Amino acid sequence: MDPAEIVGNFLRILPQAIVSGVALGSVYALIAQGYYVTFTTTETVNFAQGEFLMVGALTSFTLLVLNGVNFVVALIVVMLLMAAMGMAVERVAIRPLRQLSSVGWVLSTVGVSVILRQFAEIYWGREQKRVPSIFGDTPITLGNVGIFPQEIFIILASLLTMALLLVFLKRSTFGKALQAVAFNPAAAGLMGINVRQMIVVAYVISSILAGIAGMLVAPIIFAHAEMGALLGLKAFAAAIIGGIENPIGILVVGIGLGIAEFIAAGINASFRDAATFLILILLLAWRPQGLFRRVTAEKV
Amino acid sequence: MSSSRSSFWAHRISAPVFHHISVAGIILTLAALVAIIVVPITLDNAYFMRIAQQIAFYTIAAIGLNILVGYQGQVSLGHGGLFAIGAYTSALLATRLGVPVWLCLVGGAALAGLIGALVALPTLRAKGPYLAMVTIAFSVIIYVLAQNWTDLTRGPEGIKSIPGIMVFGTEIRQLRTYRPFGDDGLAIGGSVAYFWVVAVSALIVQVLSIHLLSSHWGRTINAVRQSEIASETIGVSVYRWKVGAFALSAVLAGLAGGFFAHQDGYIVSDTFTFNKSVELLVYVILGGARSLFGPVIGATVLVILPEFLKMLESFDFMPAIVKPLLEHYLLLYGILLIVFLITMPEGMAGALKRVPWLAHLLPPRTAPETRPVAGLANSRVADGAARVELVADDVKMYFGGLRAVDGVSLTVQPGQIHGLIGPNGSGKSTIVNCLTGVYRPTGGVVRLGSRTMNALPPHAIAALGVTRTFQNIQLFRDLSVLENVMMGYHLRMRYGFFDMLLRTRRSVEEEERFRQAAMDLLSFLGLAHLAETEAQSLPYGLQRLVEIARAMALDPAVLILDEPAAGVPAGEIATLSDVIRRIRDAGVTILVIEHHMDLVMGISDHVAALDYGRKIAEGSPEEIQANERVIAAYLGDKDMFALPESEPLVEPAHTTNGVTTR
Numbered sequence: 001m002d003p004a005e006i007v008g009n010f011l012r013i014l015p016q017a018i019v020s021g022v023a024l025g026s027v028y029a030l031i032a033q034g035y036y037v038t039f040t041t042t043e044t045v046n047f048a049q050g051e052f053l054m055v056g057a058l059t060s061f062t063l064l065v066l067n068g069v070n071f072v073v074a075l076i077v078v079m080l081l082m083a084a085m086g087m088a089v090e091r092v093a094i095r096p097l098r099q100l101s102s103v104g105w106v107l108s109t110v111g112v113s114v115i116l117r118q119f120a121e122i123y124w125g126r127e128q129k130r131v132p133s134i135f136g137d138t139p140i141t142l143g144n145v146g147i148f149p150q151e152i153f154i155i156l157a158s159l160l161t162m163a164l165l166l167v168f169l170k171r172s173t174f175g176k177a178l179q180a181v182a183f184n185p186a187a188a189g190l191m192g193i194n195v196r197q198m199i200v201v202a203y204v205i206s207s208i209l210a211g212i213a214g215m216l217v218a219p220i221i222f223a224h225a226e227m228g229a230l231l232g233l234k235a236f237a238a239a240i241i242g243g244i245e246n247p248i249g250i251l252v253v254g255i256g257l258g259i260a261e262f263i264a265a266g267i268n269a270s271f272r273d274a275a276t277f278l279i280l281i282l283l284l285a286w287r288p289q290g291l292f293r294r295v296t297a298e299k300v
Numbered sequence: 301m302s303s304s305r306s307s308f309w310a311h312r313i314s315a316p317v318f319h320h321i322s323v324a325g326i327i328l329t330l331a332a333l334v335a336i337i338v339v340p341i342t343l344d345n346a347y348f349m350r351i352a353q354q355i356a357f358y359t360i361a362a363i364g365l366n367i368l369v370g371y372q373g374q375v376s377l378g379h380g381g382l383f384a385i386g387a388y389t390s391a392l393l394a395t396r397l398g399v400p401v402w403l404c405l406v407g408g409a410a411l412a413g414l415i416g417a418l419v420a421l422p423t424l425r426a427k428g429p430y431l432a433m434v435t436i437a438f439s440v441i442i443y444v445l446a447q448n449w450t451d452l453t454r455g456p457e458g459i460k461s462i463p464g465i466m467v468f469g470t471e472i473r474q475l476r477t478y479r480p481f482g483d484d485g486l487a488i489g490g491s492v493a494y495f496w497v498v499a500v501s502a503l504i505v506q507v508l509s510i511h512l513l514s515s516h517w518g519r520t521i522n523a524v525r526q527s528e529i530a531s532e533t534i535g536v537s538v539y540r541w542k543v544g545a546f547a548l549s550a551v552l553a554g555l556a557g558g559f560f561a562h563q564d565g566y567i568v569s570d571t572f573t574f575n576k577s578v579e580l581l582v583y584v585i586l587g588g589a590r591s592l593f594g595p596v597i598g599a600t601v602l603v604i605l606p607e608f609l610k611m612l613e614s615f616d617f618m619p620a621i622v623k624p625l626l627e628h629y630l631l632l633y634g635i636l637l638i639v640f641l642i643t644m645p646e647g648m649a650g651a652l653k654r655v656p657w658l659a660h661l662l663p664p665r666t667a668p669e670t671r672p673v674a675g676l677a678n679s680r681v682a683d684g685a686a687r688v689e690l691v692a693d694d695v696k697m698y699f700g701g702l703r704a705v706d707g708v709s710l711t712v713q714p715g716q717i718h719g720l721i722g723p724n725g726s727g728k729s730t731i732v733n734c735l736t737g738v739y740r741p742t743g744g745v746v747r748l749g750s751r752t753m754n755a756l757p758p759h760a761i762a763a764l765g766v767t768r769t770f771q772n773i774q775l776f777r778d779l780s781v782l783e784n785v786m787m788g789y790h791l792r793m794r795y796g797f798f799d800m801l802l803r804t805r806r807s808v809e810e811e812e813r814f815r816q817a818a819m820d821l822l823s824f825l826g827l828a829h830l831a832e833t834e835a836q837s838l839p840y841g842l843q844r845l846v847e848i849a850r851a852m853a854l855d856p857a858v859l860i861l862d863e864p865a866a867g868v869p870a871g872e873i874a875t876l877s878d879v880i881r882r883i884r885d886a887g888v889t890i891l892v893i894e895h896h897m898d899l900v901m902g903i904s905d906h907v908a909a910l911d912y913g914r915k916i917a918e919g920s921p922e923e924i925q926a927n928e929r930v931i932a933a934y935l936g937d938k939d940m941f942a943l944p945e946s947e948p949l950v951e952p953a954h955t956t957n958g959v960t961t962r
Contacts, residue, residue: 118631
């Protein structure tokens with residue numbers, strides 16, 4: 001292939017990659033904000049975040065498709081379920097292992113992810129489930145670029161959710177308490193903040209974000225037991241590269257990753273995931289602290 | 301303490317390699333060998349043989365993963381991917397290039413090790429959960445490649461007819477069943493022979509891993525897990541050791557993968573999902589991380605468990621709800637993983653260790669004899685290498701806008717005790733971090749004699765003879781006091797990896813020599829009676845002394861003590877002063893950072909004072925005690941006290957930023 005052809009090919013797929021990439025990337029960003037919330041408060045993340053998303057997506061299938069429940073009701077049910085699961089994972093997999101050793105919580109949340117995947121295979125079966133979009137499946141086309149109404153909804157809903165989250169974290173007393181715990185748990189405790197409760201809240205928020213992301217993304221990628229692993233992993237990649245304590249960086253990188261992925265898919269569809277992770281590993285080699293994270297000195 | 305029976309078990313045998321093996325060790329190894337030979341002949345069942353082969357090669361992978369996860373403390377969820385690399389490499393070398401299978405296995409292990417190192421190189425520099433996540437990504441990449449790079453791997457269709465190992469000119473699966481004791485007697489066929497090959501390999505890996513983990517190699521990766529920064533300051537290149545441990549564990553994963561490929565002569569990409577990595581990790585955690593026999597126990601129990609569940613499936617009495625569990629045994633693995641992590645973090649091996657008669661079989665640990673020690677023999681002092689000054693010349697260290705150290709010059713004269721004082725936040729610890737390579741200064745020069753040290757990492761500075769202790773004690777908590785001090789000899793241990801692997805006479809003798817040296821050092825500091833105590837169980841003051849002992853094991857030219865009196869009870873300050881003086885008298889140059897004025901002023905030959913990142917005074921202890929800027933820095937300027945009889949002070953340290961605004 002001569003260079004002109006490669007460039008031409010690239011330019012041809014670029015507009016569509018940007019449109020589809022922004023939609024998928026905003027889902028990555030939404031999931032990754034969940035990593036941000038728990039990491040800043042506890043320096044732990046839920047490695048089963050992707051599986052939480054999967055449970056959210058499959059639950060929405062059960063509610064919307066099998067039982068014909070209204071979308072808003074389904075959303076509320078999913079959020080409640082996620083809140084309960086967030087509390088459970090904090091209680092079972094994080095709290096007992098946070099101090100014990102630095103790796104215990106990684107292993108236990110990986111254990112949770114395995115359990116949820118197997119449970120989903122047993123309960124929902126292995127086949128892929130189609131969850132129809134409430135906005136229909138007719139793409140809007142502009143020139144040779146097509147966008148599904150659901151994709152527009154994903155972008156708007158993710159951005160709105162993230163905006164609400166940031167306002168909540170920065171403005172409300174509750175959010176400030178959460179930030180205080182992140183900054184210095186001991187001092188926050190002395191100021192009368194219930195640190196343990198704040199950690200639970202962080203996990204509840206993180207899980208709800210995963211659930212919302214699952215409901216949003218299900219109509220465009222099919223819901224099935226294995227769907228969460230890759231989404232959760234790519235979102236974590238976005239969180240690391242964006243700087244896990246920088247929500248805006250996470251948003252930017254999440255969307256960038258989505259676009260990069262669709263460009264890679266346009267070039268060779270079967271190596272799309274391999275390419276994405278290769279980018280992650282190379283970026284980490286180049287900047288271990290993430291793109292936007294300032295290098296901080298470790299106190300000894 | 302020891303009965304005649306236990307001393308028989310602990311009796312050791314001299315040999316050029318496998319030196320100093322205890323009788324218990326030999327008997328255990330021989331028993332394992334006999335079991336490997338006899339058990340399969342009596343079973344004579346292809347299905348059982350397959351399970352036994354699996355146990356053997358998963359044991360190899362689990363031993364490797366335990367080195368990484370248990371001892372070195374890094375989580376890898378990528379070992380399934382490395383296992384796949386071993387399997388595909390070995391299979392492709394054999395089918396495409398016709399390489400002899402023995403070499404294929406070696407090639408698969410080597411490539412897995414190389415790729416493991418390549419994955420570890422960039423990611424080990426990042427901290428926290430990143431490595432775990434990157435290794436998951438690695439697993440996924442390998443699976444995607446296996447699935448889609450069909451020209452090479454044939455994807456889900458699989459690579460067929462992979463040759464087996466050749467035995468006496470016959471391919472192992474073609475071996476005719478041999479019945480040495482008549483038609484109804486014991487049978488030896490191809491699957492038994494292959495089990496022997498894999499199981500004996502596993503036994504060799506087990507024995508060598510015990511050698512390695514109970515040698516200085518094992519002690520070092522333990523130390524790195526417990527405190528990277530302390531390991532660096534005694535000369536361990538933490539990064540190199542972490543990459544090394546990862547590569548070694550990758551080699552074993554690759555070897556196991558090779559054995560897997562040649563088991564049935566058929567591999568498909570579906571085998572190598574992320575779940576393979578989880579399974580390997582579960583073997584290690586449930587078997588017992590950081591335990592020598594945990595991996596073999598874990599692999600044995602957990603390979604049998606799903607097969608056992610499948611067997612139960614044929615019984616009618618099973619309630620319907622249990623059925624899905626049989627197919628989805630990973631669900632059970634996940635639950636067991638969490639339950640073990642919370643209730644039994646030491647795994648099944650940890651539980652066995654508590655069985656009294658089993659514990660009795662382990663050879664007791666004994667410290668070397670204490671002998672009277674007159675003084676410290678320091679090689680650097682002896683050959684004059686310690687007669688150089690440590691210099692900080694206009695050193696600056698900025699963190700963003702914060703000028704923690706803003707142009708400080710210090711000269712620590714050889715053979716002296718140099719005190720460095722200053723209020724909290726004055727930049728003392730930052731200076732120490734610049735001098736020891738923990739921070740790279742923003743500006744200025746740090747040098748030892750004429751040797752500039754600015755860009756050197758801590759372990760290279762340690763090699764030059766500059767070491768330190770820490771304000772917040774950085775001992776290797778789980779190691780004994782003696783082992784902590786032995787880590788201090790890291791740079792002087794000359795025996796290499798293969799010496800330790802084969803336990804050569806040289807490695808054992810040198811190890812004994814350093815044990816004795818460590819013991820002498822402890823005697824010198826009056827800590828000999830604590831040699832076998834776990835470091836973390838000591839009171840604070842003694843922990844500080846152990847840290848000093850460990851630093852002294854380097855034969856340092858310069859010893860930097862960062863707040864050695866912090867947290868030490870008032871009654872023990874005199875002991876500490878005495879120890880510091882004795883070290884100085886042995887010829888070692890000392891820089892001591894301290895708040896405790898009685899200590900600093902009592903022992904120092906020369907004192908410098910810092911405030912707000914600048915040096916405000918320097919001189920003899922008496923001069924510093926009388927210096928008004930120093931007094932102002934510690935107590936605030938005159939206006940705060942406004943003592944009527946006080947003379948006006950010359951130029952207070954901070955005219956606007958008094959104590960009140962700190």
